[in-house]
Every structure is written in structure tokens, then in C-alpha cells.
Amino acid sequence: MPIKKICCIGAGYVGGPTSTVIALKCPDIQVWVTDLNAERIRMWNSKDLPIFEPGLGDIVNACRGRNLFFSTEVEKHVADADLIFISVNTPTKAYGVGKGKAPDMTSIESAARMIGRVAMGKKIVVEKSTVPVKAAESIKRILQAAENKNAQFEVLSNPEFLAEGSAVQNLFHPDRVLIGADQTTDGCCAARLLAEIYEAWVPASVILTVNTWSSELAKLYANAMLAQRISSVNAASELCEVTGADVSEVAKAVGMDSRIGSKFLEASIGFGGSCFQKDILSLVYLYEHYGLQNGAEYWRQIIVMNEYQRSRFCRIIVSAMFNTVARKQITIFGFAFKQNTGDTRESSSITVGRYLLEEGARVNIYDPEVLEHVIISDLTTDSTLQETDQGLGMNSLEVKLRDRVTVCHNAYKAAAGSHAIVICTEWDLFKALDYEEIYTSMQKPAFIFDGKMLLNHAALKAIGFEVHCIGKRIQN
Numbered sequence: 194m195p196i197k198k199i200c201c202i203g204a205g206y207v208g209g210p211t212s213t214v215i216a217l218k219c220p221d222i223q224v225w226v227t228d229l230n231a232e233r234i235r236m237w238n239s240k241d242l243p244i245f246e247p248g249l250g251d252i253v254n255a256c257r258g259r260n261l262f263f264s265t266e267v268e269k270h271v272a273d274a275d276l277i278f279i280s281v282n283t284p285t286k287a288y289g290v291g292k293g294k295a296p297d298m299t300s301i302e303s304a305a306r307m308i309g310r311v312a313m314g315k316k317i318v319v320e321k322s323t324v325p326v327k328a329a330e331s332i333k334r335i336l337q338a339a340e341n342k343n344a345q346f347e348v349l350s351n352p353e354f355l356a357e358g359s360a361v362q363n364l365f366h367p368d369r370v371l372i373g374a375d376q377t378t379d380g381c382c383a384a385r386l387l388a389e390i391y392e393a394w395v396p397a398s399v400i401l402t403v404n405t406w407s408s409e410l411a412k413l414y415a416n417a418m419l420a421q422r423i424s425s426v427n428a429a430s431e432l433c434e435v436t437g438a439d440v441s442e443v444a445k446a447v448g449m450d451s452r453i454g455s456k457f458l459e460a461s462i463g464f465g466g467s468c469f470q471k472d473i474l475s476l477v478y479l480y481e482h483y484g485l486q487n488g489a490e491y492w493r494q495i496i497v498m499n500e501y502q503r504s505r506f507c508r509i510i511v512s513a514m515f516n517t518v519a520r521k522q523i524t525i526f527g528f529a530f531k532q533n534t535g536d537t538r539e540s541s542s543i544t545v546g547r548y549l550l551e552e553g554a555r556v557n558i559y560d561p562e563v564l565e566h567v568i569i570s571d572l573t574t575d576s577t578l579q580e581t582d583q584g585l586g587m588n589s590l591e592v593k594l595r596d597r598v599t600v601c602h603n604a605y606k607a608a609a610g611s612h613a614i615v616i617c618t619e620w621d622l623f624k625a626l627d628y629e630e631i632y633t634s635m636q637k638p639a640f641i642f643d644g645k646m647l648l649n650h651a652a653l654k655a656i657g658f659e660v661h662c663i664g665k666r667i668q669n
């Protein structure tokens with residue numbers, strides 16, 4: 194029986210776009226995207242979608258109300274769907290055993306328990322969230338333990354590889370679609386039904402069916418290896434700065450080797466986003482769980498390098514500005530963790546912003562997509578800032594921090610009167626700004642710290658800026 198109705202649990206950065214593209218490409222399938230978060234569902238049903246993703250709005254408009262629906266009635270749509278995607282969040286655990294390392298599986302477990310309770314008939318349950326190996330086994334056990342005589346379950350793994358900011362393109366043209374299934378007749382049959390959905394637009398040659406554990410692990414390793422490339426090039430950046438090499442040139446030369454490839458070799462202030470760090474920590478936790486300390490240490494170093502790169506960049510800023518930024522105005526261009534998204538999870542901008550606030554600076558932020566309240570909350574909900582604030586003679590932490598953070602809606606207004614600009618996100622629009630005008634409006638010497646190797650440094654120097662960047666020594 195072909196799939197007629199899909200219910201996706203979790204209307205986030207993965208559930209929303211993935212379900213929307215399936216609805217577009219499979220007009221005969223009804224796709225219900227469900228979430229407990231009523232505000233999120235309200236926004237999916239409005240013209241202001243809860244996430245910014247290029248191209249997504251048009252597809253939602255084309256499908257919503259036709260065969261794409263957003264609802265808070267999770268149980269109702271789980272009950273009669275043929276196929277259920279579990280696309281809930283799996284953040285790093287913030288409490289208890291495995292705190293700061295293991296993925297928090299609370300949402301996965303509660304979704305599985307609910308499916309076990311309310312499902313009717315044959316169900317294919319697809320683990321779309323990123324999970325540790327053997328999670329499908331746990332889901333299966335939870336479903337069986339429900340003793341629901343009205344339902345039969347097959348559990349598949351189908352990890353998602355989309356990147357934010359290019360989600361629609363990635364979903365339209367995936368490098369591969371990975372399906373992990375039990376190597377049984379029922380498992381293979383369920384995998385075939387899922388593959389048939391993707392075959393509506395993805396060539397069969399890139400749909401890969403493997404065993405469930407390989408699928409779960411492949412997702413973690415894909416992210417770990419992408420992050421590893423960034424940490425490798427960032428490790429090279431420091432050596433370039435002291436030796437006079439240019440990390441962009443080194444990366445270009447290295448990446449032209451077809452065995453290495455040119456992508457993901459851009460030096461930066463470090464990778465952000467909700468997944469790289471979380472998934473590497475999850476991998477490290479797995480190694481430790483199995484007593485494999487060497488492997489754990491090997492992968493942990495990618496995060497160590499990332500944190501080092503961020504703090505190194507912050508120190509470069511303070512050191513260049515005569516070893517103090519207290520009471521200086523610094524403008525951060527970009528708050529999202531990468532361009533073309535409004536997502537700030539684990540964004541390097543947060544680290545930089547907090548560091549500058551701790552050093553006593555006033556911080557202006559300009560980002561074309563991130564909402565003001567998100568920026569304020571990301572920057573002011575850190576208890577470690579308290580001590581420094583008292584040092585500056587301030588009495589109310591939150592009020593004082595807010596006093597020193599200004600969210601601007603225009604790059605020129607943000608930069609006016611500032612001592613420095615810090616580029617934290619690779620938004621293309623920052624390249625097109627009139628830096629002569631900006632220079633004129635700034636305090637002198639006017640500094641630019643390019644954390645993303647985004648701008649034309651020679652042109653900025655010619656205007657009069659003192660320029661510092663990652664991976665290249667600039668004579669100022």
C-alpha cells in the first residue's frame with residue numbers, strides 16, 4: 194500500500210522544510226506537520242514563517258491548505274498517518290548523567306510513547322532527528338512496551354543532511370538520501386515505501402539503504418568530519434598569521450587536490466549552529482560509553498580547537514585596540530550562525546558579544562534576519578557576566594547589560610560613532626556596503642576585525658581602516 198498520509202512530529206528547521214518539500218513533490222500524499230508549540234504552528238499558518246529559509250515561503254504558499262497542513266493536534270494526526278517522521282530536537286543534555294555531552298532524548302522518548310499509545314493500524318516510524326546509534330532500538334522497545342494491539346510498527350532511520358540557509362536546495366538536490374532499516378522482510382518493505390516517496394524527485398542512484406546502526410552513525414560522522422575540516426583549516430590559520438602565509442591561499446591550493454576537495458575549507462572564527470558541537474559531543478559520549486578513550490579524545494579536539502579559535506579572535510580584538518575596549522563602542526555585523534538564516538544557536542557572535550561585554554564595551558549589533566529579542570536574550574542571559582558588571586560599578590545585571598547592547602536595523606547607523614566593526618557572519622550584503630561612508634562616521638583609528646575573511650582587506654586599508662582578520666597577517 195503506498196503512503197497516503199504523513200505526520201511529522203516537530204515543526205522546526207528540519208520538520209518544516211522537509212515536510213514542505215515532500216508535500217510539493219508528492220501532491221497525492223497529505224502531509225501534516227505537528228508540534229506542541231502552538232506559537233510555532235500559528236506562525237507556519239501565517240505569512241510570517243517561524244524560520245527564515247530562502248525559497249521556503251513560496252513553496253509553503255503553494256502547498257499549504259492543499260496537501261500541507263500545520264497543526265497542534267499531534268495525537269490526532271499520528272493516529273491515522275501511514276508514516277510518522279520524528280523530527281524533534283535532541284540538544285545536548287543540560288542536567289544529570291552525561292550533562293554537557295550526551296544528547297537529551299526526552300523529546301524523542303515522549304514522541305515514541307505517544308505514538309505507541311495512540312497509533313492505529315500499520316505505521317512506519319521514521320527517526321529523522323539526529324540520534325546516537327541504537328536509538329531506533331530504544332524507540333522500537335518503547336513502541337512494543339505500549340502493548341497497543343491496534344497497531345504494528347516498523348522503525349526506520351532517515352537522518353537529514355540539509356544545511357540551514359540552503360535547506361530548500363539541499364532537499365531538492367540531496368547528495369544522498371540515507372535510509373537505515375532492519376535487515377528483515379518487513380524492514381526492507383518499509384524502507385522501500387520510504388524510498389518511493391523520495392523517488393518522486395531524487396534519483397534512485399543516490400538513495401542508499403543500509404542497516405539502521407550504520408545510518409545513525411553515518412549522520413554523526415558526516416557532521417563530525419565537516420566540522421573537522423573547519424577546525425583543521427582554523428588550526429592552519431594561526432600558523433599562517435605568524436609565518437606570513439595566507440590561509441585562503443593555502444586552503445585553495447590544498448582544496449584543488451580532488452582527493453581533498455575545496456568545500457568547507459574557509460577559515461573563520463569557528464563553526465556555530467545547533468548541530469556540529471552537539472553531534473560531536475554525542476559521538477564523544479558514545480566512544481566513552483564503549484570505553485574507547487582514544488577515539489573520544491581525537492574527536493573532542495575538534496571542539497577544543499573551535500573554542501580556542503573563538504577566544505583567540507576575541508583576544509586579537511582587545512589586544513589591537515590598545516588592550517582595552519571598556520566603554521568603547523563596538524559594532525558586530527552579523528548575529529546568525531551563518532548567512533541566510535535567522536538562527537543563532539551556538540553562533541560565534543554570542544561568544545564574541547559576551548566577551549566584549551565582559552570587557553566593558555558597548556555593543557551594537559546589526560543582522561538582517563535575527564530578531565531583536567533573540568539577540569538580547571542570547572547576550573544577556575549569562576550568569577558569568579555578573580562579576581564583571583559589579584566591577585564596573587553596576588547594580589542590576591540585566592538592566593545594565595541591556596544598556597550596553599543596542600540592536601540596530603541598519604548597518605550604517607550601527608557603525609556610526611563606533612571604534613570598531615567586527616564581522617561575525619558571512620552575509621553577502623556586508624560586502625556591498627559603502628565602507629568609505631562607514632569610515633567617515635566612525636571614531637579613529639577605525640578598526641575592522643574580519644572573522645569570516647569576507648571583505649576586501651586591501652580596499653579597506655586604502656580607505657584608512659586598521660584591518661585584522663583570521664589567517665593572514667596584515668601590515669597596518
Ligand SMILES: NC(=O)C1=CN([C@@H]2O[C@H](COP(=O)(O)OP(=O)(O)OC[C@H]3O[C@@H](n4cnc5c(N)ncnc54)[C@H](O)[C@@H]3O)[C@@H](O)[C@H]2O)C=CC1
Nearest residue numbers: 203204205206207228229230281282283300304322323353
Ligand atoms: N537544524 C538543522 O539544520 C538540522 C537539524 N537536524 C536534527 O534534526 C532534529 C531537529 O532539529 P531542528 O528542526 O533544528 O529542531 P527545532 O528545535 O527547530 O525543532 C524541533 C521541534 O520539535 C518540537 N517538539 C519537541 N518535542 C515534541 C513532541 N513530543 N511533540 C511534538 N513536537 C515536539 C519542538 O517544539 C520544536 O518546535 C535534531 O535532532 C537535529 O539534530 C538534522 C539536520 C539539520
Ligand SMILES: O=C(O)[C@H]1O[C@H](OP(=O)(O)OP(=O)(O)OC[C@H]2O[C@@H](n3ccc(=O)[nH]c3=O)[C@H](O)[C@@H]2O)[C@H](O)[C@@H](O)[C@@H]1O
Nearest residue numbers: 353354355356357457458459461463464465466468530531
Ligand atoms: O546536522 C545538521 O544540523 C547540519 O549541520 C550542518 O549544517 P549547518 O550547521 O546548518 O550549516 P553549515 O553550512 O554546515 O555551517 C556550520 C558552521 O560552520 C561554519 N563554516 C562552514 C564552512 C566553512 O568552510 N567554514 C566555516 O566556518 C559556518 O559559518 C557555520 O557557522 C551540515 O552542513 C549539514 O549537512 C547538517 O545536516
